[in-house]
Amino acid sequence: MSILVYDIAHARAGDKGNxxxxxxxxxxAAGWEVLHRELTAERVLAHFRHLTPGPVRRYELPQLRAxxxxxxxxxxxxxxxxxxxxxxxxxxxALMLTIALPxxxxxxAA
Amino acid sequence: xxxxxxxxxxxAGFADDRIPPGxxxxxxxDLDYLAMECLAERTIAxxxxxxxxxxxxxxxxxxxxxxxxxxxxxxKRGIKIVTNMxxxxxxxxxxxxxxxxxxxxxxxxxxxxxxxxxxxxxxxAHPELPLMExxxxxxxxxxxxxxxxxYLGADIVAEGFSTGADLVITGRVADPSLFLGPMxxxxxxxxxxxxxxANGTLAGHLLECSGQLTGGCFADPGKKEVEDLAGLxxxxxxxxxxxxxxxxxxxxxxxxxxxxxxxxxxxxxxxxPSAYITPDCVLDAxxxxxxxxxxxxxxxxxxxxxxxxxxxxVVVGYFDGYMGSGEMGFSGINxxxxxxxxxxxxxxxxxxxxxxxxxxxxxxxxxxxxxxxVSSLAPEPYDVRLRIAARTTDKKAAEAVGAEVRSLHMQGxxxxxxxxxxxxxQILAVKSVLIPREWVKPEIVMEKAA
Numbered sequence: 001m002s003i004l005v006y007d008i009a010h011a012r013a014g015d016k017g018n019x020x021x022x023x024x025x026x027x028x029a030a031g032w033e034v035l036h037r038e039l040t041a042e043r044v045l046a047h048f049r050h051l052t053p054g055p056v057r058r059y060e061l062p063q064l065r066a067x068x069x070x071x072x073x074x075x076x077x078x079x080x081x082x083x084x085x086x087x088x089x090x091x092x093x094a095l096m097l098t099i100a101l102p103x104x105x106x107x108x109a110a
Numbered sequence: 111x112x113x114x115x116x117x118x119x120x121x122a123g124f125a126d127d128r129i130p131p132g133x134x135x136x137x138x139x140d141l142d143y144l145a146m147e148c149l150a151e152r153t154i155a156x157x158x159x160x161x162x163x164x165x166x167x168x169x170x171x172x173x174x175x176x177x178x179x180x181x182x183x184x185x186k187r188g189i190k191i192v193t194n195m196x197x198x199x200x201x202x203x204x205x206x207x208x209x210x211x212x213x214x215x216x217x218x219x220x221x222x223x224x225x226x227x228x229x230x231x232x233x234x235a236h237p238e239l240p241l242m243e244x245x246x247x248x249x250x251x252x253x254x255x256x257x258x259x260x261y262l263g264a265d266i267v268a269e270g271f272s273t274g275a276d277l278v279i280t281g282r283v284a285d286p287s288l289f290l291g292p293m294x295x296x297x298x299x300x301x302x303x304x305x306x307x308a309n310g311t312l313a314g315h316l317l318e319c320s321g322q323l324t325g326g327c328f329a330d331p332g333k334k335e336v337e338d339l340a341g342l343x344x345x346x347x348x349x350x351x352x353x354x355x356x357x358x359x360x361x362x363x364x365x366x367x368x369x370x371x372x373x374x375x376x377x378x379x380x381x382x383p384s385a386y387i388t389p390d391c392v393l394d395a396x397x398x399x400x401x402x403x404x405x406x407x408x409x410x411x412x413x414x415x416x417x418x419x420x421x422x423x424v425v426v427g428y429f430d431g432y433m434g435s436g437e438m439g440f441s442g443i444n445x446x447x448x449x450x451x452x453x454x455x456x457x458x459x460x461x462x463x464x465x466x467x468x469x470x471x472x473x474x475x476x477x478x479x480x481x482x483x484v485s486s487l488a489p490e491p492y493d494v495r496l497r498i499a500a501r502t503t504d505k506k507a508a509e510a511v512g513a514e515v516r517s518l519h520m521q522g523x524x525x526x527x528x529x530x531x532x533x534x535x536q537i538l539a540v541k542s543v544l545i546p547r548e549w550v551k552p553e554i555v556m557e558k559a560a
Binding site: 006059068077086090 | 151152243327328330333334369370373374375376377378379380381382383384396397398399400412430433435469470471473475479481497499500501537538539540542
């Protein structure tokens with residue numbers, strides 16, 4: 001059974017130049033456990049691959065149950081010259097929340 | 111000036127931010143200081159061009175409208191104001207305020223102006239400086255340079271208040287420094303006091319985007335509720351001399367301020383949380399915690415600070431050609447196919463006119479305009495808008511994009527409606543360099559009543 005990041009976490013996107021950063025914060029401890037284990041930089045890059053070749057870096061803030069993803073080359077050249085309708089990539093937080101993750105019981109020994 | 115505690119409110123988080131919540135926090139927030147952050151990365155380049163056309167201009171265009179609403183209630187209460195609405199002409203902003211303030215019932219006040227952020231001549235003298243984005247030398251941008259401004263720190267803001275000024279008007283100052291400045295002034299914190307600098311910088315970082323700390327950019331109906339989002343209030347910080355900080359918002363206002371909103375805003379526009387560099391310190395926010403200590407009141411803990419760097423960051427604005435765009439709507443049966451035909455027609459017409467573009471972007475609004483990927487394609491929508499945007503160094507070629515899209519009304523596929531030609535706009539792009547601190551000479555100049 002897979003779950004969506006949306007089901008266990010909330011997110012916010014910010015921009016600096018051609019780099020997007022998206023924070024993902026779990027609602028509770030159980031959600032954090034899944035998030036921390038499954039929402040890897042590789043998985044995020046795979047989901048954003050149509051927008052950017054990467055790289056993606058992941059920072060962990062366990063005391064806040066939060067991850068911070070820094071996604072380079074994701075903003076069409078940056079807010080000032082991007083041709084995108086959302087040059088800041090403010091809406092990219094919504095894309096992050098559509099990532100499907102293996103659920104609580106997967107990946108553990110039976 | 112030994113005070114035990116001050117309260118700083120945020121009155122604006124971007125140039126065109128909503129004014130009524132700014133007035134509300136002045137009237138009901140029991141503030142000592144109000145900071146208004148109104149200068150995005152590239153806006154100062156635009157303001158520099160305004161000043162080139164008219165030497166009295168170059169400040170944030172909304173300055174007078176905002177200050178007419180904010181200054182009278184703030185000065186009446188003894189609230190001191192700091193804002194970067196001076197943009198490319200802080201003294202010009204101070205002078206135009208002086209012309210109008212008497213009509214607003216503010217005949218007597220003192221205003222300190224921060225100067226020295228403008229560094230275009232330093233850029234011209236150092237074409238060898240490497241750009242932070244790609245390491246290439248600055249030289250290639252110089253012929254197209256529109257502006258260059260160093261991000262000044264809280265020290266010059268504090269110096270402005272030390273004159274006794276009611277109002278400190280700046281150009282480019284780092285956003286959190288607008289908030290840290292009043293703390294340095296009120297408490298006499300030094301640049302060796304890393305812990306307090308870190309706490310104050312963290313507070314400034316949380317407050318600088320106004321309503322984004324208090325429930326803006328947060329609500330998701332049925333999932334994340336925000337009470338009275340329409341009446342969203344702006345945030346404030348109570349700061350003690352020992353560096354303790356609690357954040358809250360205008361009493362009685364809408365919105366919400368809790369651990370969740372603080373966590374989202376902490377990481378907003380932050381890369382490595384252990385090294386958030388400002389002109390005042392290197393903030394290590396990786397261990398920050400938030401404690402809910404009351405309704406809409408949160409205490410900050412765990413920030414750590416390292417010494418400020420030996421450099422100032424400079425943002426260089428430069429001309430980067432033109433962008434043209436247009437949109438057209440299609441609906442009903444076969445709408446998507448007709449939109450796609452429209453796209454091909456416009457591209458072919460531009461090609462036959464001999465026009466070329468360095469980059470062209472095609473969107474189907476309602477399907478993929480923001481970030482959809484192929485796996486998320488849903489059944490076709492009832493209506494869809496095609497959008498074509500292109501960048502080029504040729505202004506006429508840029509103008510042709512929207513014009514050709516709009517002509518699909520009469521010379522495109524059937525049922526094309528709601529066309530818009532957005533015309534062409536000149537692109538002002540930005541890149542950054544670091545320069546040694548000693549090259550920059552921030553200074554305070556008092557604006558004198560005429």
